[in-house]
Amino acid sequence: MKKTLKEKLAESRQAYAATGCYAGITEPRLLRSDPIAAELFHSRLLAALIAGRETTKMISGSPYVREVAELAIGLYTPEGHNIAQSTGIQAHSRPMGEAIQWMIEHDWEEKVGIAPGDLFWFNECSVAGMHPADVYDILPVFREGELVAWVCTVIMEMDIGAVSPGCMPVPNVERATDGVRFAGEKVGSHDQLRHDIVTKCEMSFDMADMFLLDRKGAIAANLHVRREVEKLIGECGLEWFRTATCELIEEERRNQLARLRQRTVPGRYRNVISFEYYMAQQPTSWLPAKRDVIRLAPMETRIDASGRVVLDFEGAGEWGWHSFNATPSGMWGCLAIGIVQTLSWDGRANLGSLLPFELELPRGTVFNPGDTRPLAQANTWATTIETFSAWMATLSQTYFMRGFREEMLGFRSAYSIAMVGYDQYGQRRPLLAACTGTIGSAASAVRDGLDPGALLPTPEVDRGNAEIWEAFVPHLDLSHRLDPYSAGAGRYRSGLCMPIMNLIHGGREIVGSALVSGGTYGILPNLGLSGGYPGGKLIRAVLHDTNVAQLIAERRPLVHELGSPADPDYARLIEARISHPHHVPEPFALANGDITIDAHGAPGGFGDPLERELEAICRDLDNGLITAEIAARLYGAEARFDTRMQSWQIDEDASARRRREKRAERLARAVPAREFWVGRSRQLAAREFDPLISEMYASSMKLSESFAQEFRDFWALPASWQPEVP
Amino acid sequence: MPLSREDLADLIDGRLPWPQVKAIVSTPKDDDRFQRLLEVLQTRVAWAERILMPLGDHLYVVEKGTERIVKCDCGQEFGDWRCNWKLHSLVLVRDGEASLQEIWPGRSAPDPRLCEVREYICPGCATLLKVETVPFGYPVVFDALPDLDVFYREWLHAPLSSESACEDRSLTVIGQWAADRGAPPGPN
Numbered sequence: 001m002k003k004t005l006k007e008k009l010a011e012s013r014q015a016y017a018a019t020g021c022y023a024g025i026t027e028p029r030l031l032r033s034d035p036i037a038a039e040l041f042h043s044r045l046l047a048a049l050i051a052g053r054e055t056t057k058m059i060s061g062s063p064y065v066r067e068v069a070e071l072a073i074g075l076y077t078p079e080g081h082n083i084a085q086s087t088g089i090q091a092h093s094r095p096m097g098e099a100i101q102w103m104i105e106h107d108w109e110e111k112v113g114i115a116p117g118d119l120f121w122f123n124e125c126s127v128a129g130m131h132p133a134d135v136y137d138i139l140p141v142f143r144e145g146e147l148v149a150w151v152c153t154v155i156m157e158m159d160i161g162a163v164s165p166g167c168m169p170v171p172n173v174e175r176a177t178d179g180v181r182f183a184g185e186k187v188g189s190h191d192q193l194r195h196d197i198v199t200k201c202e203m204s205f206d207m208a209d210m211f212l213l214d215r216k217g218a219i220a221a222n223l224h225v226r227r228e229v230e231k232l233i234g235e236c237g238l239e240w241f242r243t244a245t246c247e248l249i250e251e252e253r254r255n256q257l258a259r260l261r262q263r264t265v266p267g268r269y270r271n272v273i274s275f276e277y278y279m280a281q282q283p284t285s286w287l288p289a290k291r292d293v294i295r296l297a298p299m300e301t302r303i304d305a306s307g308r309v310v311l312d313f314e315g316a317g318e319w320g321w322h323s324f325n326a327t328p329s330g331m332w333g334c335l336a337i338g339i340v341q342t343l344s345w346d347g348r349a350n351l352g353s354l355l356p357f358e359l360e361l362p363r364g365t366v367f368n369p370g371d372t373r374p375l376a377q378a379n380t381w382a383t384t385i386e387t388f389s390a391w392m393a394t395l396s397q398t399y400f401m402r403g404f405r406e407e408m409l410g411f412r413s414a415y416s417i418a419m420v421g422y423d424q425y426g427q428r429r430p431l432l433a434a435c436t437g438t439i440g441s442a443a444s445a446v447r448d449g450l451d452p453g454a455l456l457p458t459p460e461v462d463r464g465n466a467e468i469w470e471a472f473v474p475h476l477d478l479s480h481r482l483d484p485y486s487a488g489a490g491r492y493r494s495g496l497c498m499p500i501m502n503l504i505h506g507g508r509e510i511v512g513s514a515l516v517s518g519g520t521y522g523i524l525p526n527l528g529l530s531g532g533y534p535g536g537k538l539i540r541a542v543l544h545d546t547n548v549a550q551l552i553a554e555r556r557p558l559v560h561e562l563g564s565p566a567d568p569d570y571a572r573l574i575e576a577r578i579s580h581p582h583h584v585p586e587p588f589a590l591a592n593g594d595i596t597i598d599a600h601g602a603p604g605g606f607g608d609p610l611e612r613e614l615e616a617i618c619r620d621l622d623n624g625l626i627t628a629e630i631a632a633r634l635y636g637a638e639a640r641f642d643t644r645m646q647s648w649q650i651d652e653d654a655s656a657r658r659r660r661e662k663r664a665e666r667l668a669r670a671v672p673a674r675e676f677w678v679g680r681s682r683q684l685a686a687r688e689f690d691p692l693i694s695e696m697y698a699s700s701m702k703l704s705e706s707f708a709q710e711f712r713d714f715w716a717l718p719a720s721w722q723p724e725v726p
Numbered sequence: 727m728p729l730s731r732e733d734l735a736d737l738i739d740g741r742l743p744w745p746q747v748k749a750i751v752s753t754p755k756d757d758d759r760f761q762r763l764l765e766v767l768q769t770r771v772a773w774a775e776r777i778l779m780p781l782g783d784h785l786y787v788v789e790k791g792t793e794r795i796v797k798c799d800c801g802q803e804f805g806d807w808r809c810n811w812k813l814h815s816l817v818l819v820r821d822g823e824a825s826l827q828e829i830w831p832g833r834s835a836p837d838p839r840l841c842e843v844r845e846y847i848c849p850g851c852a853t854l855l856k857v858e859t860v861p862f863g864y865p866v867v868f869d870a871l872p873d874l875d876v877f878y879r880e881w882l883h884a885p886l887s888s889e890s891a892c893e894d895r896s897l898t899v900i901g902q903w904a905a906d907r908g909a910p911p912g913p914n
Contacts, residue, residue, distance in 0.1 A: 265881075270869060272861070568832065676819055
């Protein structure tokens with residue numbers, strides 16, 4: 001008798017639990033017996049997925065697909081285990097499988113029916129996913145009446161019917177404000193969407209045309225992959241296909257363990273990150289949500305003798321009524337996208353890449369709220385990106401120790417202004433432009449970081465064409481210049497960021513909010529390595545009631561770069577009423593002629609900045625990547641511009657003197673660690689710290705006695721010591 | 727991809743041209759990288775102790791007699807490898823507006839009410855060994871505690887002469903500080 005999908009899933013899990021090998025494959029033989037056939041098989045699967053993704057880009061009309069390519073396609077076993085993944089946004093490789101498994105476990109086969117040509121949608125993030133804007137199009141693949149695989153495409157939507165600004169809103173805290181959610185709904189059959197579903201979309205979304213075009217792109221991609229899989233099965237036979245796909249996962253599990261043993265060092269690694277959720281002034285009707293909190297996330301990574309990795313978040317603070325809580329599914333997604341960029345980048349990443357990892361996410365924390373159905377989840381990304389950007393610094397530390405210094409890689413979160421209002425064509429809708437492609441990467445121990453082009457969520461980061469965004473959103477792009485003040489200083493500096501500067505133009509009744517892909521603001525993330533500094537805090541400015549029209553009429557300069565944050569260009573060059581909203585701002589009005597600015601700090605530099613080669617500093621000066629003021633202040637380099645040579649010159653003797661002075665100053669100002677400890681311990685004992693910090697520690701200690709104990713032990717505080725809760 | 731000793735030295739020094747670095751990134755890793763790295767690093771330090779593990783740009787775990795300690799390449803020693811070496815360093819703390827502005831000017835500075843920046847400095851050579859940016863009052867972060875014996879015995883198949891348990895012993899330092907301070911008497 002034919003097994004149900006539910007039975008197959010249970011069997012697969014039991015086999016893994018019993019053997020530690022995927023599907024119980026203790027001795028993979030098939031692919032090893034014919035390496036050429038194995039290589040061809042995998043190449044054809046990957047080619048089908050990548051071709052499917054490219055197909056989507058040609059059909060879809062959304063700039064998120066066409067300009068920044070926020071999509072990916074995966075192939076899954078009948079049990080929902082990822083076999084192969086296209087290029088693109090890798091975070092979904094596991095969550096898409098979790099969505100399929102949830103459908104299996106909730107009797108979809110029996111009660112909903114799964115037939116050839118059926119189409120399913122999924123963006124129910126309380127089950128699986130990164131946020132509701134990421135919509136999964138799921139298609140089963142059948143052979144001789146039996147479901148033999150699934151194809152799933154994810155596309156990020158710019159409009160999911162949420163409250164303003166319509167996608168990834170900040171002020172929303174309850175589920176219903178998140179927009180439309182699909183929990184595996186059967187939305188079509190015979191490869192066609194149902195008429196009533198299409199109508200529902202047209203009624204639900206301001207940008208239904210974009211949403212439906214994306215679906216057509218996704219369906220086309222899925223059909224392409226299905227056809228290629230059917231062809232492959234026809235050529236190699238169903239049993240060979242079944243065994244080979246399972247072996248691809250098991251082989252990748254083994255390879256990943258081998259990579260971990262080859263490139264890392266067993267032991268215990270620690271870092272910490274914090275998230276600032278400022279909701280007190282947000283216009284939400286669920287009043288308990290109106291509070292500002294900071295949440296702590298101690299992060300311990302343990303690599304054992306076998307190479308297995310445990311990421312332990314014991315001590316994390318509580319979940320809250322906001323849209324930034326992470327979920328276990330989202331955490332796995334962000335882990336996947338981190339490791340695919342440093343460990344498993346050979347195109348063979350699949351579920352097996354994740355099997356050597358374990359996440360310990362205590363229930364009740366910001367990483368694992370438990371039942372998230374009542375919660376808005378529009379910005380789950382924010383917390384997961386921030387967390388795994390910090391984890392990449394830990395992974396880089398292990399690469400450094402093992403000698404693979406060229407593999408060190410790091411990221412940092414990004415923010416931009418999101419809007420809603422009437423566009424330049426008179427339509428009211430979400431007005432989002434991507435903030436991808438604006439952040440530099442962290443330095444490694446062998447070279448500077450990459451100037452813009454680093455973002456944890458996608459390895460193929462792209463800011464897109466300014467002209468396309470200008471056609472799509474009522475703004476004019478004022479800057480694509482690198483910001484010298486954004487870098488994290490070090491012997492090797494981080495990459496530089498590009499400020500996002502837009503002049504509002506052509507719209508009306510526009511409300512500003514934010515696209516949030518992080519959680520840190522006033523507390524810098526701990527991303528510097530071996531003496532390198534992280535870049536600074538996000539600088540967000542909104543210039544209202546500007547004299548831009550007059551400046552343009554008089555042909556005088558506008559603002560195109562940040563300049564020194566101590567004396568920013570926007571404050572000098574433009575007459576305006578300036579506000580500085582924080583990273584998760586309350587809604588604010590925007591009018592034509594206003595200017596919005598987001599200038600990011602980059603991740604960390606590597607090594608002592610006073611050891612940076614003078615030649616590298618001179619090169620940066622000549623390329624406009626640093627200023628003489630930064631060179632002197634952070635790097636101890638004395639530089640002057642040679643007007644005859646039209647290039648910068650470094651005075652080596654004066655620089656050597658300055659660096660000696662700076663080292664002497666360090667010794668004069670620094671104190672023995674013991675002295676620091678005594679002072680800080682006294683302050684903590686007397687509870688001399690900010691109420692936000694106090695509440696943050698109280699939240700972690702409430703959930704974790706071991707964290708509380710360790711905190712008190714470190715500062716030698718009495719057993720009765722507790723932070724005050726304001 | 728096998729690396730010549732010269733190329734490895736150039737890679738460590740950041741002198742290897744990017745096309746070669748890119749090729750190293752894109753090709754299978756060399757299994758003996760660690761051992762060959764140690765060979766290069768050992769020739770660059772003025773002291774004789776065997777390097778067991780690099781921890782940072784200037785810091786190493788070394789074998790000193792029967793002990794394993796953390797040592798800077800200038801010769802400064804930071805005590806048992808299982809105690810956080812930062813507890814034996816100098817600390818320059820930036821937790822006020824003025825000191826933070828020295829690094830991050832204007833609005834790019836972190837919030838001194840919430841964030842503190844600790845710069846750990848080698849007492850021997852004044853090198854900045856680590857910058858820590860954390861919420862105010864967070865315990866000093868013990869970045870890396872490598873399990874040396876498991877690593878050498880099971881991953882390199884070259885066990886070290888004497889084994890010792892890999893456990894965090896930082897609280898022994900803290901306990902001493904607390905005792906010296908008078909009250910309260912040691913960790914609770």
